[in-house]
Amino acid sequence: MRSRIMDKIAMGILWANGFLTIAILAMIIGYVVVKGLPAMSLGFIFTSPHGIEQSGGIFPTIVASLYVTILTVIFTTPIAVGAAVYLSEYVKQGRLVTIIRFGADTLSGVPSIVLGLFGLALFVYILGFGWSMLSGALTLTLMALPILMRTTEDALKAVPNAWRQGSMGLGATKWQTIRRVILPAALPRILTCVVLAVGRVFGETAVLMFTVGMAINLPFFPNEPGRAMTTHLYLLATEGISMKTAYGTALLLMAIILLFNLSARKIFNKTQR
Amino acid sequence: MNFLKWRERALESLFLICALTAIVGVLLVFIFVTIKGFPIFEKVGVLKFLFSLDWSPSDNKFGILTFIIGSFLVTAGALALGAPMAIMTAIFLSEIAPKRVQKLVRPAVELLAGIPSVVYGFFGILIIVPVVRTLFGGSGLGLLTGWIILAIMILPTIATISEDAIRAVPKSFREASFGMGATRWQTIWRVVLPAAKNGLIGATILGMGRAIGETMAVLMVLGNAPIIPKSLVGPVGALTSIIALNMSYASGDHQTALFGMGIVLFMISFFFVALIRLISRKRS
Numbered sequence: 001m002r003s004r005i006m007d008k009i010a011m012g013i014l015w016a017n018g019f020l021t022i023a024i025l026a027m028i029i030g031y032v033v034v035k036g037l038p039a040m041s042l043g044f045i046f047t048s049p050h051g052i053e054q055s056g057g058i059f060p061t062i063v064a065s066l067y068v069t070i071l072t073v074i075f076t077t078p079i080a081v082g083a084a085v086y087l088s089e090y091v092k093q094g095r096l097v098t099i100i101r102f103g104a105d106t107l108s109g110v111p112s113i114v115l116g117l118f119g120l121a122l123f124v125y126i127l128g129f130g131w132s133m134l135s136g137a138l139t140l141t142l143m144a145l146p147i148l149m150r151t152t153e154d155a156l157k158a159v160p161n162a163w164r165q166g167s168m169g170l171g172a173t174k175w176q177t178i179r180r181v182i183l184p185a186a187l188p189r190i191l192t193c194v195v196l197a198v199g200r201v202f203g204e205t206a207v208l209m210f211t212v213g214m215a216i217n218l219p220f221f222p223n224e225p226g227r228a229m230t231t232h233l234y235l236l237a238t239e240g241i242s243m244k245t246a247y248g249t250a251l252l253l254m255a256i257i258l259l260f261n262l263s264a265r266k267i268f269n270k271t272q273r
Numbered sequence: 274m275n276f277l278k279w280r281e282r283a284l285e286s287l288f289l290i291c292a293l294t295a296i297v298g299v300l301l302v303f304i305f306v307t308i309k310g311f312p313i314f315e316k317v318g319v320l321k322f323l324f325s326l327d328w329s330p331s332d333n334k335f336g337i338l339t340f341i342i343g344s345f346l347v348t349a350g351a352l353a354l355g356a357p358m359a360i361m362t363a364i365f366l367s368e369i370a371p372k373r374v375q376k377l378v379r380p381a382v383e384l385l386a387g388i389p390s391v392v393y394g395f396f397g398i399l400i401i402v403p404v405v406r407t408l409f410g411g412s413g414l415g416l417l418t419g420w421i422i423l424a425i426m427i428l429p430t431i432a433t434i435s436e437d438a439i440r441a442v443p444k445s446f447r448e449a450s451f452g453m454g455a456t457r458w459q460t461i462w463r464v465v466l467p468a469a470k471n472g473l474i475g476a477t478i479l480g481m482g483r484a485i486g487e488t489m490a491v492l493m494v495l496g497n498a499p500i501i502p503k504s505l506v507g508p509v510g511a512l513t514s515i516i517a518l519n520m521s522y523a524s525g526d527h528q529t530a531l532f533g534m535g536i537v538l539f540m541i542s543f544f545f546v547a548l549i550r551l552i553s554r555k556r557s
Contacts, residue, residue, distance in 0.1 A: 111486025
């Protein structure tokens with residue numbers, strides 16, 4: 001009898017906990033949406049901040065965030081896919097692979113503030129790129145690489161072995177098999193991985209503060225500085241300059257990241273059918 | 274034929290180089306942070322840097338023990354709050370929740386993982402800080418607020434990996450337990466959780482690494498005072514938040530000291546990754 005009661009209590013707690021996670025998420029999103037909606041307008045998205053109050057829009061920060069993110073994807077994707085091909089198609093085990101995996105794990109464990117320090121030291125100071133889109137993207141590449149490598153490897157491994165054997169059996173070389181059979185088959189899943197990584201990069205702050213800078217600037221060339229949306233939100237929120245703009249920025253930031261995550265899910269679901 | 278063979282070789286090397294980028298990257302990070310930070314070890318001495326409580330850059334005193342303790346205090350509390358919740362969520366998802374409920378909770382966990390840390394910090398300032406201030410006094414910026422925010426932030430990390438570990442426990446274990454008349458909770462507590470133990474520990478360590486490396490949210494809610502907090506609501510500084518806060522104006526030795534703290538953080542995160550490796554090797 002006691003164990004029955006125990007069971008009931010435990011189940012009750014587990015259910016309550018499950019719904020608590022939903023409640024927390026709903027609270028965060030709900031709060032940001034309710035507070036941010038009044039600030040939202042086309043003008044907010046498409047004009048620049050002005051005045052000490054930083055009223056007006058946040059257009060340059062949106063552009064800076066997108067700029068860095070796109071540049072990061074361009075740098076990261078080829079390297080990550082190449083690395084994943086090596087780990088899933090060429091050498092699957094052995095000492096070297098163990099070291100590579102350990103390196104990737106270590107890299108993904110490096111705190112973002114340390115990556116920021118690194119980017120500041122190497123790209124901004126030593127190589128003289130200054131606070132720029134390029135410095136930011138190069139640093140973020142190191143953040144995105146291990147994530148994308150791991151997920152892309154899983155995507156490649158999901159391609160059935162029979163396809164590989166079939167292609168090789170027809171006399172195709174390894175590269176032909178990879179290019180004509182494996183990569184096309186894994187492409188939608190790789191795309192999902194890329195979009196998910198984009199979400200992570202877009203929300204990064206610490207790295208961007210140190211490598212892209214804080215100056216509000218509409219970047220055109222990669223050697224120009226700027227201020228990312230996340231940095232903007234941080235400065236607005238902690239310096240108490242304009243709470244209304246802060247709410248709006250938070251909402252837009254969340255909306256963009258949500259959009260990335262949902263589209264990744266959509267692409268993934270399509271491939272499952 | 275020869276050309277084909279040559280091309281195969283060349284491409285394999287190219288892919289190898291891509292794979293090696295991960296190692297090169299991590300080495301670069303370590304080397305350049307060390308180059309910028311190492312002089313502080315020579316200047317004040319490694320032991321004094323690590324084990325002195327005296328941090329006052331304007332007087333050339335660079336002891337970071339306060340922040341090391343701060344970081345571990347913040348992390349310990351966040352784990353104590355977040356890990357049980359996360360593991361319960363994992364149990365709920367894999368053992369109890371009907372498919373329909375799973376379809377609600379799992380995306381919620383994934384979305385929590387996707388929220389940027391600066392938004393968590395923002396949310397912390399606006400909601401958690403006033404609540405803590407009203408209930409417990411103080412300014413609201415401090416240890417307890419940091420615990421709550423970090424607990425929410427590490428929940429998805431620990432929950433996702435714990436769920437994988439729990440799902441990896443063979444069905445037959447559960448069937449045997451039910452067959453002997455055990456209740457659902459007895460099966461979970463006595464059979465499933467012990468079998469998944471190593472995975473759960475690994476997940477928790479990963480969450481710990483996340484918490485100790487977290488910067489923005491912590492920066493926004495800790496108060497960042499160079500003291501060891503005397504109460505739950507007292508302000509506290511973590512390694513990450515102090516680096517971020519000071520970097521914008523630090524120069525000379527002060528800046529070198531911040532890079533020195535970066536070396537310490539790198540070492541800590543490296544230690545956690547190695548620990549997880551060790552545990553997962555034991556399992557297999």
